Structures are given as C-alpha cells and as structure tokens.
Amino acid sequence: MNDSDKLLILKKLLLAEDRDFANGILQKLESLENTVNIEENLSEKVNPIIDKKIEDFVALMPKKLGPTITEALDFQIKNSQDKVVDALFPIIGKMIKKYIQQEMKILSDNINNQVQSTFSVSGIKSKAKSMFKGESKKKRIFDELSNSKIEQIFIVEKGSGALLSSTSNDDSIDDDMVAGMLTAIKSFVEDAFAKKNQSLELIQYELYNIYIQNFNTYYIAVVISGVFDATFKNNLENKLFDFATYHIKNDLSNGIYLSEKLQELLNHE
Incomplete structure (x- = not known):
C-alpha cells in the first residue's frame, strides 16, 4: 500500500468521524426544536421548574416581602390619611350604630317584658279605653301630618x-x-x-x-x-x-x- 492509499483511508476515517459528529448535533437540534416548538413537550420540561420556583417564592414571600409590604402600607396610610378615613368612616360608623342599637334593643326588651308582666291587666284596660275615645284615629291623623x-x-x-x-x-x-x-x-x-x-x-x-x-x-x-x-x-x-x-x-x-x-x-x- 502506497502513501496515496494510506492518505485516502485516513481521509475516509476522519470524514466518517466528522459526519457522525455532525449527525449527532443535528439530532440534538431537531430534538431541541421539537421541545421548544411543541407546547406539550415544552410544558413537560418547564412546568416542574416553574412549580418549584413558585413553591420557593411562596415559602419565602412572608420573610422577603413582608417588611416591604408593611413599609409601603405605612407610607400610603401616612400620606393618604384623608382617603383612608373617608373609606373606613362609614363602615366603622355603621358598626358602632349597630352595636348601640342592639344594646338599646336589649334594654327596651327587658323594660317591655317587665312592664308587661307588671301592668298587663291595666295596660289592656287603658288600650280598650283609648279605642272607645277615638285616640287611635287621632294618632293616625297626627302621624300623617308629621311625616x-x-x-x-x-x-x-x-x-x-x-x-x-x-x-x-x-x-x-x-x-x-x-x-x-x-x-x-x-x-x-x-x-x-x-x-x-x-x-x-x-x-x-x-x-x-x-x-x-x-x-x-x-x-x-x-x-x-x-x-x-x-x-x-x-x-x-x-x-x-x-x-x-x-x-x-x-x-x-x-x-x-x-x-x-x-x-x-x-x-x-
């Protein structure tokens, strides 16, 4: 075998290695392209990473963002006190009114129960007497005029x-x-x-x-x-x-x- 034959064999071996390497790269590129362009394949790769990041973020959020959120709220409240008060005043006012009304209702019920138990007979007589005198009609007329x-x-x-x-x-x-x-x-x-x-x-x-x-x-x-x-x-x-x-x-x-x-x-x- 002369030098030319040896050189030809060497070229074939080298070209075969390059061809195999190029084919391997091409297959990897095709696989990567399929992963990126096909949503299902991409989701299989990306979703676990995103889920893990979200879990880590949720676990660290109170510690990392808690002080920042508290500071932002404090700043907003201090610089927007009028808006905060106007927003909360109707709600707090109604809560206070409901509490007072409930306490007054309890007091009124207690008084009514005691009055009814003590003066029930006299109360019935007084009501019957006012009906005969026409006082209920007068009251209705008065109520209409005082609306x-x-x-x-x-x-x-x-x-x-x-x-x-x-x-x-x-x-x-x-x-x-x-x-x-x-x-x-x-x-x-x-x-x-x-x-x-x-x-x-x-x-x-x-x-x-x-x-x-x-x-x-x-x-x-x-x-x-x-x-x-x-x-x-x-x-x-x-x-x-x-x-x-x-x-x-x-x-x-x-x-x-x-x-x-x-x-x-x-x-x-």
Whole structure:
C-alpha cells in the first residue's frame, strides 16, 4: 500500500468521524426544536421548574416581602390619611350604630317584658279605653301630618365650603350659596365652642331641620321637613353611610354621578 492509499483511508476515517459528529448535533437540534416548538413537550420540561420556583417564592414571600409590604402600607396610610378615613368612616360608623342599637334593643326588651308582666291587666284596660275615645284615629291623623320628608341634599367639601354635589326638588334655591352658608355656620359654631373632635350635627330653621353627617374631608347636609325624630335620624344615618360606602369611594370628582345618586336617594326616601 502506497502513501496515496494510506492518505485516502485516513481521509475516509476522519470524514466518517466528522459526519457522525455532525449527525449527532443535528439530532440534538431537531430534538431541541421539537421541545421548544411543541407546547406539550415544552410544558413537560418547564412546568416542574416553574412549580418549584413558585413553591420557593411562596415559602419565602412572608420573610422577603413582608417588611416591604408593611413599609409601603405605612407610607400610603401616612400620606393618604384623608382617603383612608373617608373609606373606613362609614363602615366603622355603621358598626358602632349597630352595636348601640342592639344594646338599646336589649334594654327596651327587658323594660317591655317587665312592664308587661307588671301592668298587663291595666295596660289592656287603658288600650280598650283609648279605642272607645277615638285616640287611635287621632294618632293616625297626627302621624300623617308629621311625616318627615327629605327636601334637599348637599355634599360639601370641608374647609373651603365648595359644593361638590347636590339635589333638590326646588330649582329656585342657589345651592352654592346654601353650601357656603352651611359651612360658615358650621365653622362658627365649632370654633366658638372649641370642643375637640366635636362637629355640628343639626340646625333648626323654623319648620325645617338641617341634619349634617360629617366625614373626614366632606360632609353631607340633608334638609328635612316634618318631625325629625330618633327613628328617622337612625334610618337617615344608615342611608348616608351606605351612600358614602357604595357611591363616593374616595372619589368626589364625579359630580354628575353623585348628583344622580343623590336624586335617587331623594326620590326613594
């Protein structure tokens, strides 16, 4: 065998190794391409890694993110106290009212039970006597004449006295002027008495009562005709708390929306 034959054999051996190496790389590339382009194959490879990362993240999240979240909440509360108070005030107010109402109901039930057990016979006689005298009819007539009715509602910004929204069945009244007047009276009374954390709640004007529900950055003034008793006040407070919770939600800029909702409150009273 001469040198040429030996060189030819060597070339064949070398080319065969290169060809086998190239084919191996090509097969790996085809396998990788199938893994990347076919969703099922990719999911089999990637999903276990993602699941493991999520498990590790959930386990470490309280320790890693807890202080950061707490710090962010503290910063947000300190810099948005008005919004936080306005959001929580209706909810906390209703909780307090419900607690007081429940305690008053328990007290009332106890009193009624004791009165009924002690004066049941005399009570029946008194009721029968009033029926014969026509007192029940008189009471019905009196109740009809003393019905309470909401005449106007104002939402006013504290401090500036700017009218944020209002509704009324009487278009002849200047709502902005009324809002400014109410704020002036409210500020005068509160400054004059200088009682800490106390706000003006009620203004009586001849046959009208102006009830003021105070919030942190604004207040709602309701003009009422008729008798303004405890029952009516309690129902009105609940409606105003609901209104603040479901319709204001820290956004006092949409005056048209608030006006529409105030009109609904006025019409459905």
